[in-house]
Amino acid sequence: MDATAARPRPQNQVPEAEYRAMCRDFTAREVAPRWAEADRKAEFPVAYYHAAAAAGLVGITAPEDLGGSALGATEEMICLEETCKVNPNLSVALIVQNIAGSLLHDYGAAQHREIAARNIAGECLLGIAVTEPEAGNDVQNVRTRAVREGDTWVLNGSKAFITLGGIADVLVLLAQTDPAQGRRGMRFFAVDRDSPGLVPKKMPMYANRPSPTYELSLTDVAVPESRRIDAGFSEIMAGFNRERLMVCGRWLGHMQHALAWGVEYAQTRHTFGRPIGANQSIAFQLAQCHLDVEAARRLSYHAAAQWDSGRPLREIIMDVSTAKLYVTQAVVRVTQTALHVGGGWALSEELPAMRRAIDSLVAPVTVGSTEIQLRIIARQMGLPCD
Ligand SMILES: Cc1cc2nc3c(=O)[nH]c(=O)nc-3n(C[C@H](O)[C@H](O)[C@H](O)COP(=O)(O)OP(=O)(O)OC[C@H]3O[C@@H](n4cnc5c(N)ncnc54)[C@H](O)[C@@H]3O)c2cc1C
Incomplete structure (x- = not known):
């Protein structure tokens, strides 16, 4: 992946209002009725993936010849x-499908593109397996080893925090193929989840409960050479930039829900004979959150437009990291404010404030933590930051 090269621009475009209305309609039909039970059981409803695929929301940016929307x-x-x-x-x-699917169709051969096509059609749930117990932000420390034996690669190692890792049909998994080459000696493999020697174990987590994360242990997992993808460290680094844009969208929606809940609560909860929102101390906290939402929206959509402009990654990385940094800090502030405004009732499982506050804690730590974004920004500013 050459960070200085121009990137392809999206082939298609749809009017924003139309697309937003379609997504809203999908959400009302498919997300609203499903998530509470999924959250309680900490289980992913696979029917949600099927519905998203049927609505054209898997492979939004994928090429049309694979069934994608090329948006x-x-x-x-x-x-x-x-x-x-x-x-x-x-x-x-959806974020996981888009990132894993892109590796398959952007860098893969015909057999990998075929998996991507099945994914877009709702027939093959994907997972992306990069993180390891000793390699979180430090992806170049990935130690899962792939050793070639004839036409087969034998994989040994372990992965951690793999969303849907125990239920995905295929895992797009990063391994070391040539340790002497360091980060250049890494490649992705499309690994069938039911491969002998691949054992998933669900991780008990406070956050992201309806899309559970798994540890994966790999012992002599045999993967054919035809499942090796010609993509490794630098391709996933580029992919993380797009994933940062996707998580901006995620947390932007998240904080709007939390703020709307906080405002409604402040209007309807009375103490001392008037709504709590009549107190400036409460109202101003919520007004401050409005600023966070609006700033987050502008930074996020500006960064997405830069991505879609096709300009080289190196020229837009500042916009992407600035948006990711701001949005993921803002979502914690906004959800904490909603939690505070909600008083003791906000701690009830019946109300959404605590769930939103807990989930928001994922934002600053994944897809390149706060410190990683600050480091990228500092370097872009010309600072000699290590
Ligand atoms: C809910 C959830 C879902 C996930 N899903 C997936 C998935 O599907 N696939 C996948 O591959 N991974 C997934 N991850 C992993 C996620 O991307 C990692 O958690 C993330 O990279 C952070 O890694 P870590 O927890 O090991 O933190 P570490 O890298 O150990 O960092 C710990 C702390 O040290 C700081 N730090 C680290 N290095 C530096 C530095 N050089 N300078 C300054 N500070 C530093 C970090 O900012 C952080 O605050 C998921 C994680 C979570 C929580």
Whole structure:
């Protein structure tokens, strides 16, 4: 992946209002009725993925010959913003499909593109397996080893925090193929989840409960050479930039829901004979959240437009990291404010404030943490930051 090269621009575009309305309609039909039970059981409803695929929301940016919509990062952001206004967690599955699917269709051969096509059609749920117990932000420390034996690669190692890792049909998994080459000696493999030697274990988590995360242990997992994808460290780094845009959409929707809840609560909850929102101390906190939402919206859609412009990654990375940094800090502020405004009742499982506040804690730590975004921005500013 050459960060200085121009990137392809989206082939198609749809009017924003039309696309937003379609996503809203999908969300009301498919997210709203499903997520509470999925959250309670900490289980992903696979029917949600099927419904998203049927609505054209899997493979939004994928080529049309694979069944994709060939739209841009902007439409992807709209989709995630709208779905996450109702619930942030089921839509995580869409982010995973888009990132894993892109590796398959952007860099893969015919057999990988065929998996991507089945994914877009709703026939093959994907997972993306990069993180390891000792390799979180430090992706170059990935230690899962792939050793070639004839036409087969034998994989040994472990992965952590893999969303849908125990239920995805195929895992797009990063491994070391040539440790002497460091980060250049890594490749992705499309690994069938039911491969002998691949054992998933659900991780008990406070956050993202309806899209559970798994540890994966790999012991002598045999993967044919035909399942090796010609993409590795630098391709996933580029992919993380697009994923940062998607999570901006996710958290933008998330914070709007939290703020709307907080405002309604402040209007309807009375103390000392008047609504709590009549107190400036409460009203101003919510007004401050409005600023966070509006700033987050502008930074996010500006960054998505830069992505869709086709300009080289190097020229737009500042916009992407600035949006990711701001939105993921803002969502924590907004959800904490809603929690505070809600008083003791906000801690009830019957109300959404606590769930939103807990889930928002995922934002600053994944897809390149706050510190990683600050480092990227500092370097872009010309600072000699290590
Ligand atoms: C809910 C959830 C779902 C996930 N889903 C997936 C998935 O589907 N697939 C996948 O591959 N991964 C997934 N992840 C992993 C996620 O991307 C990692 O958690 C993330 O990369 C952080 O890794 P870590 O927890 O090991 O933190 P670490 O990298 O250990 O970082 C810990 C702390 O140290 C800081 N830090 C680290 N390095 C530096 C540095 N150089 N300078 C300053 N500070 C630093 C970080 O900012 C952070 O605050 C998921 C994680 C979560 C929580």
